[in-house]
Amino acid sequence: MNEITDETETTLASLHERLEREAADRGLVDVAYRVVDSPVGRLLVAATEHGIVRVAFESEGFDTVLETLADRVSPRVLEAPGRLDRAAAELDEYFAGHRTSFDLPLDFALSRGFRGEVQRLLPSIAYGHTTSYARLADAAGRPRAFRAVGTACATNPLPVVVPCHRVLRGDGSLGGYVGGLDAKRALLSLEAAA
Structure with a gap:
């Protein structure tokens, strides 16, 4: 051996x-x-x-x-x-709770079309706040495209840094998350504690 x-x-x-x-x-x-x-x-x-x-x-x-x-x-x-x-x-x-936004340059090469548009909007959701898929669709100029917004969040190639975890269902429930619901809960709890 x-x-x-x-x-x-x-x-x-x-x-x-x-x-x-x-x-x-x-x-x-x-x-x-x-x-x-x-x-x-x-x-x-x-x-x-x-x-x-x-x-x-x-x-x-x-x-x-x-x-x-x-x-x-x-x-x-x-x-x-x-x-x-x-x-x-x-x-x-x-x-560690010492940073509320990222100052990193981002490469959106993996984000195209409407998904890319939505993913570029995600950093506008302030730390410690959430929005709904429907409100994000409205902000993207396509108010009926809330399912497409959900898909854009689910395929976000930059989770955590580009905060798709801050997007919830209209009823306030978590929806899905690429890292799993436990990770989404942890990120939202971290931000709420700050």
Whole structure:
């Protein structure tokens, strides 16, 4: 049986850091990613040169998310934690209750059409507040498209950072959430406590 020693782990980490540096220096990384721990579970955060392109819950399957990024954005995807230090810091501040909005550049490459329009409206929902799918449809200029708004929220590639968790059903019930209802409740409770 092969055991991985501390020395082997250190060597592998050093080699990965070298790969990360050289790939960045040569412009070979189009999508950098890292995994961060949070109170709602581990989150994969990915960015292009334009900004954060994807935030994913572990329940979505990180390998599946990375494959989708390779197919839809670029096959040049690399775990490069250093490129996402700012995003990780802002997420930590948010979960600690010290940040009410994100100042990260966003890349909406995975958001198109009406879904993209709705997803770009989501940051206008203030921290600690909620709105309904119907009110958001009205704000988007399509008052009867509340189901389409629900779909836009369900397919939001930037959950937490682009706050689709702040959108509820007209009766005040939670509706759905890509990270699960427990995660949605936790995010809303965090924001209500601030």
